[in-house]
Amino acid sequence: MNKNSSRFYGALLCGGxxxxxxxFLIGIFQKNYWALAIPVMLGFLSVLSLGFWVGWTILTxxxxxxxxxxxxxxxNNN
Numbered sequence: 001m002n003k004n005s006s007r008f009y010g011a012l013l014c015g016g017x018x019x020x021x022x023x024f025l026i027g028i029f030q031k032n033y034w035a036l037a038i039p040v041m042l043g044f045l046s047v048l049s050l051g052f053w054v055g056w057t058i059l060t061x062x063x064x065x066x067x068x069x070x071x072x073x074x075x076n077n078n
Contacts, residue, residue: 024039
């Protein structure tokens with residue numbers, strides 16, 4: 001990825017967020033319930049998803065228990 005494509009994606013992200021902000025503000029000024037309900041729901045689901053991912057990572061991590069030989073080598077080196 002070169003410098004120009006990074007700038008393009010940055011501009012694309014800023015433009016997309018600007019559109020979302022405008023739509024959100026229009027919904028707020030029209031006193032639309034969904035203008036608040038949808039972002040709150042998405043934020044809440046994002047936090048829950050992040051918590052699930054952390055839990056899944058902890059649950060599925062593989063830990064190698066050192067053998068007696070490795071433990072003995074560590075003691076001898078210290």
